[in-house]
Amino acid sequence: MRNADKVILIIISFLILSPAMGFAASVVVSWNANTESDLAGYIVYYGTRSGNYTASVDTGNVTRYQFNNVQTGVTYYVAVSAYDTSGNESELSDEASIYVSSSPTQVKPTISLLSPQNGATVSTNPLFSWSGSGMVRYKVLASLDNRTYYTIYTGSGTSCRLSSSNWNGAIRSGARVYWYVQGTASDGKVYKSSVFTFRKR
Structure with missing residues (x-):
């Protein structure tokens, strides 16, 4: 050596x-x-x-x-x-x-939005996907005005597709859609992701 x-x-x-x-x-x-x-x-x-x-x-x-x-x-x-x-x-x-330390480091549960990416232009039925840590259940919410939100998915998965079956009304071409994911942790606490937007082609 x-x-x-x-x-x-x-x-x-x-x-x-x-x-x-x-x-x-x-x-x-x-x-x-x-x-x-x-x-x-x-x-x-x-x-x-x-x-x-x-x-x-x-x-x-x-x-x-x-x-x-x-x-x-x-x-x-x-x-x-x-x-x-x-x-x-x-x-x-x-x-x-x-x-x-005698106290373990507590990792705060998080939710990260993956797609559609913020500011993207998408097709008629975009796939929503996200990742989360420490969550047992998710809720995906979407809005056309960033005020009134509709729930388009509830479950333990990390993806769902926007369609006429889970969206209240048609989305016109050029419309801007706001969306975020709400997660529930194992202790019952609720966490919210950031809000992303996309525009329909």
Whole structure:
């Protein structure tokens, strides 16, 4: 390993498995790969005091390691070294630290509209499609004036087609249609996407 002191950039992500203080969590540590041709693997050093690593693990030639049974409410310090096929070990990377919170990060449910794209010109029966996270049910609403909205779909799917069977009245050529999706999360809370518009050809 000719560049034995090559710096390894550590990127840390983590997942809290239990929100209760003192209970176990998991921490996933990842880093960029060393580019030496004789690279054999990596060693991860860690501890609960900066610069004082009380344990280490050889991950082999893998740039990711998951620590299980990590205590919440504690700061962990991590550094990584690389070693070559002759057993030569590089210097440690810069230290990275992470505080494992006792409360998991809450991800807010979201809805993203996919098609028709905002401002598009579409055919007679456009396909509405969207994506959502954390939702159990959707409602698609459309309007010709951005004031009075009609429900054109209700269900758990992520697409529906606009047709005479679900739209109240014909849409004239050149008309602008406003639409959005309303989603209901598993906890009963209702979320709304942004409003898109399209014009009928």
